[in-house]
Amino acid sequence: MIHGPCGVDNKTCPCMKKGSCSKHFPKTFQAETILDEFGFTVYKRRDDGRYVIKNGKKLDNRNVVPYNMKLLKKYQAHINVEWCNKSNMIKYLFKYVTKGSDRTKCYFETSTQTMNRSNSENNAPRNEIQEYIDARFLSTCEAFWRAYEFDIHYRLPSVERLTVHLPNMNFVRYKKGTDLSALVNSPAAKKTMLTEWFEGNKKHTSAHNLTYCDFPKEWTWDSSARHWRPRTPSEKIGRIYYVSPTAGELYYLRMLLMIVKGACSYADVRTFNGVTYSTFKEACEARGLLDSDNEWHLLFDEAILSANSYQLRQLFVTVLCFAQ
Numbered sequence: 491m492i493h494g495p496c497g498v499d500n501k502t503c504p505c506m507k508k509g510s511c512s513k514h515f516p517k518t519f520q521a522e523t524i525l526d527e528f529g530f531t532v533y534k535r536r537d538d539g540r541y542v543i544k545n546g547k548k549l550d551n552r553n554v555v556p557y558n559m560k561l562l563k564k565y566q567a568h569i570n571v572e573w574c575n576k577s578n579m580i581k582y583l584f585k586y587v588t589k590g591s592d593r594t595k596c597y598f599e600t601s602t603q604t605m606n607r608s609n610s611e612n613n614a615p616r617n618e619i620q621e622y623i624d625a626r627f628l629s630t631c632e633a634f635w636r637a638y639e640f641d642i643h644y645r646l647p648s649v650e651r652l653t654v655h656l657p658n659m660n661f662v663r664y665k666k667g668t669d670l671s672a673l674v675n676s677p678a679a680k681k682t683m684l685t686e687w688f689e690g691n692k693k694h695t696s697a698h699n700l701t702y703c704d705f706p707k708e709w710t711w712d713s714s715a716r717h718w719r720p721r722t723p724s725e726k727i728g729r730i731y732y733v734s735p736t737a738g739e740l741y742y743l744r745m746l747l748m749i750v751k752g753a754c755s756y757a758d759v760r761t762f763n764g765v766t767y768s769t770f771k772e773a774c775e776a777r778g779l780l781d782s783d784n785e786w787h788l789l790f791d792e793a794i795l796s797a798n799s800y801q802l803r804q805l806f807v808t809v810l811c812f813a814q
């Protein structure tokens with residue numbers, strides 16, 4: 491697995507483009523394997539004086555192509571192996587999947603002779619658009635897959651993202667140029683998944699066995715009509731948007747929404763054993779959610795389901811630094 495000789499030693503080597511090696515050989519000696527600023531691997535290449543002779547030229551560690559000895563011996567073939575990489579390498583696995591099919595633009599030409607003949611027979615102008623084809627390549631296995639209408643991709647289970655906000659603090663989306671005062675006064679701007687969960691609970695006692703998170707299992711959110719309507723139970727799960735533990739009342743509201751069932755208003759969420767507390771935090775305390783570090787256990791129990799180790803460490807540091 492030696493690259494070259496190329497460069498000044500062999501200007502006609504296939505790797506040569508515009509007078510230099512397109513694969514950037516020979517590389518430089520390198521004490522340790524590192525990732526450079528662009529995320530590419532720069533392999534360790536010992537400056538140990540060892541070399542091989544190829545086509546009469548000395549080639550050393552700077553000309554070695556990354557390889558795996560076991561694979562080379564087993565398959566007796568040139569096999570280029572790169573195994574040093576970082577997590578964003580995953581984009582190579584998925585980026586190309588979502589890139590779409592290989593395509594080509596091609597066009598069909600009639601030879602001058604046949605064209606002259608057809609012109610004399612038929613004076614219709616050439617339809618150049620018709621002659622021009624935007625074609626895509628399908629391999630036999632992909633053609634088979636699509637002909638049988640197998641799934642190209644799917645996700646399970648589907649997730650409904652649930653909004654969380656303090657009273658009248660919801661986000662409102664609007665188009666550029668919208669009359670803002672009319673928008674603010676429109677009832678639709680005040681209807682959110684959360685407020686409509688309250689409304690749903692007011693109208694349907696059957697909904698009272700579900701927390702806000704579990705609501706999407708039996709109810710579906712109609713985003714144009716802005717209300718929940720019953721559905722056949724499904725595997726759909728709800729996830730409330732992340733709220734930082736330093737957000738105060740919003741954070742405690744979210745904590746309550748994970749367990750409270752059948753609430754018809756914000757006040758209901760703050761109510762426990764017949765007492766309506768003045769803040770969400772007090773309601774959390776009354777329910778024992780904040781006893782002996784319990785709130786932090788709940789926080790990490792939830793985070794561990796979806797956060798990666800880096801995010802968990804960030805969260806831990808956030809809790810230590812900002813959440814007394």
Ligand SMILES: [Zn+2]
Nearest residue numbers: 496505511515
């Ligand atoms: Zn080269």
